Amino acid sequence: MPFDHNDHYHDLLLRQLPPGSRTALDVGCGTGRFARRLAALGLEVDAIDPSAEVITAARARSVPTGGARPPRFRQGDVTTAELPAGHYDYISCLASIHHVPFETVTALRAALAPGGTLVILGCHPEHSRLDWAWSLAAVPVNAAARLVVAALERLRSARREPTPAPVAPPAVPLAEIRREAAVLLPGASIRRLLFWRYLLVFRNDG
Template identity: 70%
Template sequence: MPFNHNDHYHRTLLRLLPDGCRTALDVGCGTGRFARRLAALGIEVDAVDPAAEAIEAAVAEGGGPRFHHADITRMELPEGRYDYVSCLASIHHVPFGTVAALRDALAPGGVLAILGCYPERSAVDYAWSLAAVPVNAAARVAVAARESRQRPESTQAPVKPPEMSLEEIRREADVLLPGATVRRLLFWRYLLVYRKA
């Protein structure tokens, strides 16, 4: 697949970096593409993924982040350590309550940015999916030539289908991340943003 839905939103996620961001945690980093983009900005990045093969590929690629083969639900995260915490299509691999530990790991003024996936359940979900199909097809065609000239990425992180509906995510976020915003995006994604006071 020449068009990567998560990579498409990298710029959106980078615009959410708080001013003066020095430290970041990338949860479910896979082979490290987004973590490397953060590190390229001079940010000290810890990148975590439970898939050993993804971390091995990330370490082989290099690029500055500290890559950790670990399960985020079992890690003891330092409280108030990170200015920015990102989760790209990874939060649905763990209990949603994990966001409480990520929230607590944020420094004052820090930002938690979740690019998440949700299953289609409502008429609105299906309408957005229908709208995404032609855009998705056009994007794939537009990038196919460029991608075919690049070295293909052979390692892929494990994929799990999402289970929580967008409404369930909003309800849980209201409890665990008061003041967070959740908005629907194209390409079967949502963006949750929480700023720590």
């Protein structure tokens, strides 16, 4: 289906950019849509994904435009990658943190520059009554959004990029994510979103 839940939240994630940001890291970048949006804003972007297939696709779709440098894509596992300490003004993880142990956020926190921001658009399973209530609320909105996007794309004769990235169902409930984040990312904010997502924002103010 043409409606992409992660793409829907791109603008929300971009609003978390610290003023004057120059460097960014996109974790689990897939075919690079969000990384390219960051690069278009003039940031120097590193983008990492464990899938060789999607990295090849990301490089093929990323060409210099408007004087902006395309992201630097590399295949790699963020849990073992050597990230430069205190380097990035902005680190993003779009629907990727549930593919790795949540404590991986400690390495991402260490890679943040002073004043930098870590943003996680995370996935979580339905576990509580509140989860199921939000899930039920999302179903009609999701269906309507898919129909609208599909109709618009038919009018434009547009085709969406295929996304062959490996996917895995989330397993950690949102309540547990909140508990772990309170320890590993003190001061982080977490808000529940529609479409089975949450937004975690951690600012390196220490």
